[in-house]
Amino acid sequence: MVVDWAPYACMPDASRGRRFPTDEAPTRNVFQRDRDRVIHSSAFRRLVYKTQVFLNHEGDLFRTRLTHSLEVAQLARSMARSLRLNEDLVEAIALAHDLGHTPFGHVGQHVLNDCLADYQPDPALDTMGFEHNFQSLRVVDVLEQKYPHHDGLNLSFETREGVLKHCAVARARWLEQREPHGVGARFLSGQVPSLEAQLCNVADQVAYNAHDVDDGVRSGLLSLDQLEDVPWLAALLRDIRGEHPGLDARRTLYALVRRMLSDAVYDVLAHTNAQLKSARLHSVDEVRASAREWVGFSPDMRTATRHLKAFLFARLYRHPQVVDNMARAERVMRDLFTHYRQQPKALPTRHRQQAPTHERAVADYLAGMTDRFAIAEHARVTGSALFAAEA
Ligand code: MG
Numbered sequence: 187m188v189v190d191w192a193p194y195a196c197m198p199d200a201s202r203g204r205r206f207p208t209d210e211a212p213t214r215n216v217f218q219r220d221r222d223r224v225i226h227s228s229a230f231r232r233l234v235y236k237t238q239v240f241l242n243h244e245g246d247l248f249r250t251r252l253t254h255s256l257e258v259a260q261l262a263r264s265m266a267r268s269l270r271l272n273e274d275l276v277e278a279i280a281l282a283h284d285l286g287h288t289p290f291g292h293v294g295q296h297v298l299n300d301c302l303a304d305y306q307p308d309p310a311l312d313t314m315g316f317e318h319n320f321q322s323l324r325v326v327d328v329l330e331q332k333y334p335h336h337d338g339l340n341l342s343f344e345t346r347e348g349v350l351k352h353c354a355v356a357r358a359r360w361l362e363q364r365e366p367h368g369v370g371a372r373f374l375s376g377q378v379p380s381l382e383a384q385l386c387n388v389a390d391q392v393a394y395n396a397h398d399v400d401d402g403v404r405s406g407l408l409s410l411d412q413l414e415d416v417p418w419l420a421a422l423l424r425d426i427r428g429e430h431p432g433l434d435a436r437r438t439l440y441a442l443v444r445r446m447l448s449d450a451v452y453d454v455l456a457h458t459n460a461q462l463k464s465a466r467l468h469s470v471d472e473v474r475a476s477a478r479e480w481v482g483f484s485p486d487m488r489t490a491t492r493h494l495k496a497f498l499f500a501r502l503y504r505h506p507q508v509v510d511n512m513a514r515a516e517r518v519m520r521d522l523f524t525h526y527r528q529q530p531k532a533l534p535t536r537h538r539q540q541a542p543t544h545e546r547a548v549a550d551y552l553a554g555m556t557d558r559f560a561i562a563e564h565a566r567v568t569g570s571a572l573f574a575a576e577a
Contacts, residue, residue, distance in 0.1 A: 190270055191270055191271070191272060192269065192270035192271065192462075193467070193468050193469060194381060194462070194467040194468065194469060194470055194472065194473050195270060195271045195272045195381065195382070195470070196217070196271075196272045196275050196344050196380050196381075196382050196470050197272070197470075198215035198216045198217050198218075198272070198274070198275075199215075200470075201216045201217075201342045201343065201344055202342070202343035202344065203216075203342065203343060204216075204340045204341065204342055204343075205327075205336075205338075205340060205365070206335070206336045206340050208340065215274065216342045217272060217274035217275040217277075217278050217342065217344065217345065218274045218278075220274075220275075220278040220282075220339075220341045220342055220345040221274060221277050221278035221281060223332075223339040223340075223341060224278055224281045224282045224285075224326070224339070224341075224345075225281060226332075227285070227325075227326075227330050227332070227339060228330065229285040229325045229329070229330060229554065230252075230255075230281065230282075230285065232554065232555075232556050233250065233251035233252035233255055233284065233285070233287075234250055234251075234252040234253075234556075235250065235556030235557055235558055235559070236250060236251040236252075236287055236288075236289055236291075236556055236557060237250070237251070237289065237290050237291040237515075237557050238250055238251055238253075238254045238291065238394075238397075238401075239291065239398055239401060239402075239502065239503065239508065240401060240405060240508075247401075247404060248401045248404075248405065249397050249401055251284050251287055254284065254393060254394065254397065255280060255281050255283065255284050256281075257393040257397060258280040258283065258386065258389045258390050258393045259276070259277050259280035259281050259389075261389040261392050261393055261447070261451065262276040262277065262279075262280045262385055262386050262389035263276055263277055263280075264451070265385055265388075265389060265451060265454060265455060266382065266385060268455050269381070269385070269455065269458060269459065269462075269481075271381050271382050271385060272382050275344055275345065275348070275380070275382040276348075276382045276385055276386055276389075278341070278345045278348075279345055279348030279349060279382060279383060279386045280386045280389060280390075282322060282326060282341075282345065282348075282349050283322060283348070283349060283351065283386060283390060284318070284322065285321075285322045285325040285326065285349075286318045286319065286320065286321025286322030286323070286324065286325050286553065287318050287321075287322075287553075288316075288318065288321075288519070288552065288553045288555075289515070289519070289552075289553075289555050289556055289557045289559070289560040290512065290515035290516075290518070290519065290557055290560070291512075293512045293515050293516050293519070294515065294519050294552070294553070295316060295317065295318050296516075297516055297519035297520055297523065298315075298316035298519065298523070298549045298552060298553060299315040299316040299317065301316075301520070301523045301527075301545070301548075301549070302314070302315050302316050302545055302546070302549055303315055305543070305545045313356070313357050313360045314354075314356055314357070316549050316553070317352075317353075317354070317357070319349070319350055319351045319352050319353065320350070320353060320357055321553055322349045322350070323346060323349050323350045323369065324550070325554075326338055326339045326341050326345075326346065326349060327339075327341075327346070328540060329540060329550060329554070331536070331540075337540070343368070343369065344380055344382070344383075346369045347369050347372075347379045347380060347383055348379060348380065348382060348383035348386055350369050350370075351383075351386075351387060353370060353373045354373075355373060355374065357370070357373075358370035358371075358373035358374050359374065362374060372474065376477050377474045377475060377477055378473065378474060378476065378477055378478060378479055378480075379474065380470050380473060380474070381462075381470070381473055381480060381481055384479055384480060384481035384482070385458075385481045387481075388454055388481055388482055388483070391491065392447065392450040392451060392454065395446065395450065395491055395494055395495070395498075396443050396446045396447050396450070397443070398498050398502060399413065399419070399442070399443060399446065399494075399498070400439065400440075400443045402498070402501075402502045403439050404439070407501075407502055407505045407507060407508070408501055408502055410423065410435055410438060410439065410442075412501060413442070413497075415497055416490075416493050416494050416497045417490065417493060418446075418449075418490035418491075418493065418494060419442065419446070419494065422442055422445045422446065422449070423438070423442060425445070426438055426441045426442060426445070449487070450483070450487065450491075453483055453484050453486075453487040454481065454482065454483060454487075456484070457482060457483060457484040457487070458480060458481045458482065461480050461481075461482075462480055465478075465480060467480075514572045514573060515557075517572060518560055518561060518564040518572060518573075519552060519560070521564055521567070521568050522552055522555075522560060522563060522564055522567070523548055523549075523552060525567045525568075526548040526551065526552070527544070527545065527548055530544055532567075533547055533548065533551055534551065537550055537551045561573045
């Protein structure tokens with residue numbers, strides 16, 4: 187197959203390689219292999235029972251972290267092909283990007299960060315707090331144990347670079363000490379990641395902006411009428427109703443979500459192509475050194491998505507029903523942290539051996555749990571079933 191990559195795409199033969207040298211596979215390039223390793227990981231399978239916005243047991247029709255990750259991968263692949271970037275690499279990054287998410291979405295991350303902050307770990311031994319991007323890297327570098335001679339999935343530099351989307355300076359220094367000129371370096375030098383990594387970032391936003399509207403309306407927490415408060419969506423709804431008078435609400439919603447996705451994708455492609463054309467980049471190293479993000483929304487689409495995010499934040503993520511569930515989820519996570527903090531032997535041996543401090547081992551164990559396992563475990567150790575009514 188002739189692959190027509192742009193000169194600034196990540197070429198598999200020019201990969202900066204894996205941390206542990208390994209033989210080449212006969213039929214798959216380095217990024218295809220990374221993708222396969224991610225799909226076969228235990229953390230990937232657990233994404234199916236982890237909350238995106240709606241708790242996993244609230245219904246089978248809402249996105250979970252797994253279906254979200256698949257949608258991100260699909261969007262990223264389709265945009266990568268059009269931009270002549272590396273589809274296999276974006277797929278590997280997209281499928282791995284949320285592996286470090288805790289149960290119950292952001293609330294889980296918040297609780298673990300809070301709990302770990304109390305213990306002021308020695309920075310020489312441990313990193314501070316909890317952050318899901320950093321945890322995603324920890325999953326692929328350490329916590330997956332599939333190989334006889336090393337921890338982690340031993341993914342390529344380029345995939346790991348994309349997985350570590352954000353990183354605080356303190357954590358980047360910690361990484362840099364262990365892996366000089368590695369995936370932490372750019373957060374200290376101000377460089378940017380590959381275009382494939384930048385693309386996955388944007389695909390993530392395209393995906394959740396659209397699917398949160400979809401799930402929000404189908405759950406009954408949002409109405410189509412409320413969506414008219416967002417100028418972008420109001421314009422799309424006007425078009426849909428003009429073209430299809432009398433269309434029922436369900437099909438109107440699907441038409442809306444479809445148009446949101448195409449609007450966003452074509453905007454990213456047009457804006458990014460225009461930027462790359464003027465940039466005259468010749469290699470991924472030039473991309474990294476440029477210290478500029480090249481893949482993204484046009485200024486108009488940035489404004490449109492900013493309005494949408496503010497709307498979703500106020501009306502969906504802070505909806506009383508969501509907030510109530512999250513309050514209970516917070517209790518589950520805090521109680522479980524306290525339980526395992528006080529009872530080291532209750533923690534699986536593997537976790538005790540993998541982490542530099544006991545508190546980090548507890549956080550790793552809790553972060554890896556699915557929503558339903560955390561709920562069941564909480565009921566078992568405390569005797570109080572916080573989610574009994576819905577389960
Ligand atoms: Mg995501």
